[in-house]
Amino acid sequence: MLTMKRVVAGYGGGRVLHGVDLECARQTITCIVGPNGAGKSTVLRVISGLLTPTEGEITVDGGPIAGRSAEEILRRGITQVPQSHALFPAMSVQENVLMGGYLIRRDRKLLRERLDLVRARVPLVAERANDSAGNLSGGQRRMVEIARCLMLDPGMILLDEPSLGLDPRSLAGVADLINELNRDGVTVLLVEQNVRLGLGLATHGVVMEGGRVRLTGTAAEIKNHPEIASLYLGKEPTT
């Protein structure tokens, strides 16, 4: 579904990605892991159009998206869940979620249908509809941040460190939501510092280092790769 070939990108003339190749098949969950500064978040930014690659190809279902605006890419069904603290704290949960439907705001009927869909998918959105987003716990905020992205009924969601700052119970809730969305047909690409959690959730893993992809495989293969197991998981491979 999503393919990146030899993608080069950076900030202000400095290169961060030095020719990244990546593939995410439809309805997979791919987790990118790697040390700080490896370029993981930058990969998400070039896919969502927040950063324009200087070289290489990015295609979705065969159609090129590299160099397209963030809005065009959103319209193609790819949405990035922003990093934490992305909600407007003084606005209600429902108002925050409705902001995710900005691109379809003129079609009131569709907006209503989508809101109903999101309320069904993420019950918290219905339960706390009128509460200020600022009154939610960290885990609840993360759920609403994800729910907001669902207003455009995306085929693919990009998540940058969904586990950041969450306690174990909230983490389990967020992981369940990601799994449910995936079961409903959403392709997921996430970046995770919590390698155990990320690879536990994922079907596929990608290891990045120094702006390049060093290893790819099923999540089990990456988890059990001798170097990954000792470097990131602090243990010997399990099989």
Ligand SMILES: Nc1ncnc2c1ncn2[C@@H]1O[C@H](COP(=O)(O)OP(=O)(O)OP(=O)(O)O)[C@@H](O)[C@H]1O
């Ligand atoms: N907006 C920016 N302007 C300039 N340089 C940036 C910017 N964002 C990231 N960088 C630099 O790009 C490199 C890769 O950053 P990126 O955030 O993609 O790494 P990462 O693998 O996600 O690591 P981390 O877990 O630390 O976020 C780093 O050296 C970082 O300092």
